[in-house]
Amino acid sequence: MAGTGPTSASDHHHDELVTSITNRLKQISETSFNYRLLPVPDKLRKTHKEAFLPKEVSIGPFYHHGKQWKAMEDHKWRYLQRFLEQTQKQLKECVEVIKKLADRARKCYLEKIDLNSDEFITMILVDGAFTIELFLSNRSPDRQTKNDVIFDKQKKWMISNVRRDMSLMENQLPFFVLDDLFNFAYGSQLGELPSLLELAYDFFGSGVNLKAERPRILDSDVKHLLDALRLWHLPAMQDAQGAGWKEAEAIPRALHLRAAGVKFRMSESNCLFDITFSEGVLYIPCLKLIPTTESFLRNVTALEHAYYKHDSYFLDYVAFLGNLINTRADAKLLIKKRIIDIENWLGHDERLAKTLAKDDEALANLFNSFGKESRFWTRNGSFCSVRQNLKAYYRSHWHWLKVRMKRNSVSKKKL
Template sequence: MAGTGPTPTSDHHPDELVTSITNRLKQLSAASADCSIYTVPDKLRRGNEEAYTPRVVAIGPYHRDNKSLKPMEDQKLRYLQSFLQYNGRCGLEDYIKRIKSREDQVRKCYNKPIVLDSDEFAQMMLLDGIFAIQLFLMQWNYKWRPSRDPIFGKPWMINDVRRDMWLLENQIPFFAVQELFEMAYGSHQKHTPGLLELAYGFLRPAIKIEKPPEGLLESEVKHFLDAIRLSYLPSVRKAPYESHEEFKFIPSATELAAAGVKLTRGKSQCLLDIKFKNGALEIPCLRLYHSTESYFRNIIAFEQCYYRDDSYLIDYMAFMDHLINTPGDAKLLIGEGIIENWLGNEDAATRLLNAFCNDTYMWTRNAYFHDLRHELVAHCRRPWNEWKATFKRKHCSSPLAVLSVTAGVVLLLLTIAQTVCSFLSLK
């Protein structure tokens, strides 16, 4: 019957198809090996689109076509001009050659192909890299700032630029910026801090760290968001937990208190330095600002894409999420100084902490707080701990109550003593 067989053209051009598929496979393997800069997964983006989107400046390729960010492109050129005037050691041609020499390596850092020719790509990387360096230097030394600088001269603008610099989709590889910086400020500029120290100095007002983590090498840093993440990690890191047992959900703050756990504010500057000892749960202070949601969401998205076996911040936020189920839990932690809340009320703090891990997959084998979870659950399951806590709450909540209990105990002991004496006198 006519029309039932294969069309005569179905076997045409097999070589072209083989070549096309082979090229696509090559692109996939290259991206999976070196990729560290991602577009945010849709399931995370739906939680808060604005938290992942730049407001005033595009860094890298993903948002460069956003028309609302175009005005900052002229400022990048001004910073480049200032950079070249101050640094006579290398010329514009030298910087372009260096960027082009690393083009393939830089392109592989992105999880999507960059549709720019070599010249366009090199120009983007040069302008964005120099823009970052100039920002860091002007934050470090105010004398470097031009009069009426449109960024540092407006508090709201510098805050928005700083925020845009930590977005996952707004990153460029750290090594590319580092090479530009070394060309301009190598060993001959002994009084200028290193790029990583300058980066932390620029980001410090937002991430509230006193100094860069000890022992951190610039070669470890993938990009500026990764530098922020590394600032939160403990100095001693745990190996992934090899067991695949059930993930433990800890009781909430009020449930822990009801079971006799004393919640206290820890002195450590490391958020992950949470300790449980002798019935006391010590938790370092977590400060909640209006910018907190954006940078934690971006760190979590980065860990979800890149750090499968050591996603420390995801585990930390899951721990805090389970600790705070209601505004009452948040109020308890705020009262103890464990949470410093600048969001207005307990409801806002609760909603924020409960939203971080929505649609985020938690790998049980990389749970940093695995042992801590088990200890807390085991403590709350012991009836003696709950009874002791209930007794303290009902009978030892005030000096008068303690006095009453003490008097009752003394009276009971006197009664027992009198009974024993009476019994002995009958013999």
């Protein structure tokens, strides 16, 4: 009878095929495409290479072999030693935890990683322990040692540089690796300690005006730390993205808008993207420039290019400001209206900061470079609406302004 005989070779092959497909599906489910850690696109890197390179510390495989970060590499090992002492975990246990995560973590990087299995596990453990101890030391200064160069009060620029480096697109570990290591090390103290995301929020929020609500801070569905930083800046109530794509056309620069009757006001909103135009008044939240602002904006917009083109808040934002600030005069206007705060820009080099603040050329160049990429397709209905309303107002009022100017000119000639 059929089905009662011994398993045939074809049946065996069938089972192997099913197993192979099942394993492939499992790999895809464990690491979706959206979880890939991508390199910065070449066209962005070519024009602003320095904005994407670490200054002090490398995290992850992209810059792991760089000799210029060797000094901090030794310091990271000191953090690992402190991590083991504070948690009272055995090194063997920590290695086992990372070993279980290693395959999944490696698949998160799109490019081939030039590290063997042991080297990759070591890198993940050292960089992961460093990140966790860095956040805890920032939260509790009593954990800081006297010889810790990162928190040296005589070198305040160091912590700023490290904070910058930890938010670079190519300087990341998958967040699930950090979170699993943190939970393994401090799981018994989670009632006393903040979550890892809360610690990260405190660390990055020290230099900027972050005002995210607690539920969003605790959203663990983030790819890495830069992804979390982007999430924390988004509006509490995000606009539903439109069904179709629209071309975001350039708007007139700030001085031309003012000449057409547009008034500029600083919005009281804490969200950068809460830009509105009503009854001839353009309300824009204050952007506080600090030494790391340019690097952050370039990296977070590169992230949106890679992952969030359908939800591009930062891309739309920098393009909008890039349209407004085309010359030094435009920059001066927005500074005067307190829409751009340059008090702490370029921070620790006071001479350079005063020079650049005086002529505003650097500020104009910064946002003018963003404005060059202002023609792109977006689904962000809020920014599109503001752009359209501004252009309609400008065309209408500029037309009547020219008519009045012409009439005044004729009247003067008659006199």
